[in-house]
Amino acid sequence: MDTCRSQDEISAKLLAAATDEVLVTAAKLGDRPAFAELWERHSNKAFKIAYWITRNREDAEDVIQDAWTKAYVHLKSFDGRARFSTWITRIAINTALMTLRRKRVHREISTESSDGETWHQLKIADQTKDVEQHCLRQESLEHNACNLRSKAYPAACGRNSSIK
16 A cells, blocks of 8 residues: 555656656646646646636636646647647637637626525616607607698698698
């Protein structure tokens, strides 16, 4: 049992001492602990950038999860021209921007709030009354304008001034 623990400690120390390039190469070959070490090194910075872009912790967490999933799936396409940290940061930025675009198209507003213990339905004022009043005012203005025109021009508004 001590042998396994000491081997794990040695492996952890080797991973921590390895460069990103070595870890990427190992991760491409299927070494999951190597990818986990990359995550340990770079997830905090990527999260901060995602949070800065989304301004929302939950969205930033979703962004980071998606970004690291994309990085894992496409790791074999990483060619090493840029540093791994640059690559994962760019993936996080692009994922965060796509999240904002999706939210802009499908804006969600919760109608519930919580005081910590219970949930409450928010009351939203019915704006239809104002719309109806606006339409009535507009119709009244049009009607009055038509009456004024019909007095000045008997054929206006389809009315004959001789017929009352």
